[in-house]
Amino acid sequence: MSPFNLETCARPNILALEPYRCARDDYKDDGTNVLLDANENAYGPSLGPSAIAATSSSGSGPEIDLLGLHRYPDPHQRDLKQLVCNLRNTHHHTEKKITPDNMFVGVGSDEAIDALLRCFCVPAQDRILVCPPTYGMYSVSAQVNDVGLVKVPLLPAPSFELDVEKVNQTLSSEKNIKLIYLCSPGNPTGSLIAKGDIRKVLEHPTWNGIVVVDEAYIDFSPEGASLAEWVAEWPNLVVMQTLSKAFGMAGIRLGVAFASAPIAHLLNNLKAPYNISSPTSALASYVFSDEGQSTMRANRGKIVAQRERLLRELPKIKGVGRLRGGTESNFLLFEMLNAEAKPDNVTALKVYETLAENKGVVVRFRGKEHGCLGCLRITVGTEEEVTRFLKALEKTLAEVNGHTIEVSKDEDKKETEASSVIA
Numbered sequence: 152m153s154p155f156n157l158e159t160c161a162r163p164n165i166l167a168l169e170p171y172r173c174a175r176d177d178y179k180d181d182g183t184n185v186l187l188d189a190n191e192n193a194y195g196p197s198l199g200p201s202a203i204a205a206t207s208s209s210g211s212g213p214e215i216d217l218l219g220l221h222r223y224p225d226p227h228q229r230d231l232k233q234l235v236c237n238l239r240n241t242h243h244h245t246e247k248k249i250t251p252d253n254m255f256v257g258v259g260s261d262e263a264i265d266a267l268l269r270c271f272c273v274p275a276q277d278r279i280l281v282c283p284p285t286y287g288m289y290s291v292s293a294q295v296n297d298v299g300l301v302k303v304p305l306l307p308a309p310s311f312e313l314d315v316e317k318v319n320q321t322l323s324s325e326k327n328i329k330l331i332y333l334c335s336p337g338n339p340t341g342s343l344i345a346k347g348d349i350r351k352v353l354e355h356p357t358w359n360g361i362v363v364v365d366e367a368y369i370d371f372s373p374e375g376a377s378l379a380e381w382v383a384e385w386p387n388l389v390v391m392q393t394l395s396k397a398f399g400m401a402g403i404r405l406g407v408a409f410a411s412a413p414i415a416h417l418l419n420n421l422k423a424p425y426n427i428s429s430p431t432s433a434l435a436s437y438v439f440s441d442e443g444q445s446t447m448r449a450n451r452g453k454i455v456a457q458r459e460r461l462l463r464e465l466p467k468i469k470g471v472g473r474l475r476g477g478t479e480s481n482f483l484l485f486e487m488l489n490a491e492a493k494p495d496n497v498t499a500l501k502v503y504e505t506l507a508e509n510k511g512v513v514v515r516f517r518g519k520e521h522g523c524l525g526c527l528r529i530t531v532g533t534e535e536e537v538t539r540f541l542k543a544l545e546k547t548l549a550e551v552n553g554h555t556i557e558v559s560k561d562e563d564k565k566e567t568e569a570s571s572v573i574a
């Protein structure tokens with residue numbers, strides 16, 4: 152028997168919560184009703200003809216119902232949730248199916264991260280467990296909610312595996328840990344966490360808490376890697392995903408959480424009723440259409456090709472050290488070396504600043520994160536962007552470390568050809 156018990160794990164005030172109800176929960180709108188229940192403006196949105204012309208499609212792109220924007224959006228989003236379920240019911244991990252009852256949708260995964268904290272953690276009493284190096288929002292959101300942090304670092308690079316023995320010991324010995332946030336693939340590690348390790352935490356013999364797996368980058372990982380549908384098998388597993396990364400929709404702010412129906416129910420009770428705007432919902436539905444899916448797969452293919460190219464080209468640049476972590480995301484974590492060929496934060500920070508200030512290329516300095524000494528996190532861009540980045544990095548490292556660039560034979564030849572053309 153799993154020691155998990157929602158009635159003692161969730162906060163009592165959340166369990167007792169009567170969710171906000173709108174009149175349209177009682178009386179479904181069939182489009183013919185006169186809607187005088189929500190103090191909306193029946194004369195319509197304050198959008199003049201030029202705003203409408205500027206924002207509506209030219210006939211080919213997605214139609215967003217601009218003229219319907221004076222109405223509140225759907226608080227439940229069941230149609231959108233069904234589309235997400237259709238995508239994630241892959242039967243790689245269970246024969247069971249997840250349904251809209253297993254889902255929460257929020258303003259990015261950031262809302263789900265926060266909602267879980269508010270659902271389970273009593274401020275100034277309960278704590279969460281995180282495994283550095285990891286995504287910064289777990290600790291920021293914990294701090295906002297006055298929830299303490301317990302850290303069990305991942306095993307050293309390059310594997311960045313979960314230290315599952317230490318995690319489970321900590322869950323036994325430390326009091327009041329309600330949630331563990333696992334990032335898979337990790338940010339900034341780019342490594343998937345082994346399913347067997349997640350299972351070991353889920354099978355903890357005494358811990359009454361929730362395992363949250365953040366799959367923000369899962370669509371860059373091998374087919375079948377997502378554990379979303381696995382929530383049908385575990386009462387205390389939550390899986391988060393987002394449209395901000397592989398789907399290229401960071402601007403609409405849509406994140407989802409999959410959970411057992413009772414947990415999803417609590418999260419839906421505590422959220423603001425109209426958290427998902429109608430344009431966000433409409434655009435998200437396009438993403439889950441066949442066309443949206445094939446566009447995602449095509450763009451992902453291009454990103455993976457550029458990721459492979461970075462993996463080939465970066466080690467050839469003098470001053471670039473080892474790849475740390477995995478290759479299961481749309482970014483890579485690489486060491487920057489000093490003139491003594493040692494990974495070094497002063498060098499990495501200087502490279503980071505020089506790239507941004509003098510070369511117009513912005514990457515992320517991660518050298519202060521646990522086990523990431525001297526590391527930059529590089530997002531995989533377009534072919535042109537990667538070309539520009541590689542050139543800029545080579546020059547910058549030469550400047551920072553005071554060495555000259557060795558021109559390879561190929562490039563030598565190209566340059567001679569180019570100069571002979573000019574000549």
Ligand SMILES: *Cc1c(COP(=O)(O)O)cnc(C)c1O
Binds near residue numbers: 260261338395405
């Ligand atoms: C980018 C990212 C997210 C996405 O957050 P949104 O609020 O959905 O944009 C979530 N988790 C991790 C680990 C990320 O790197």
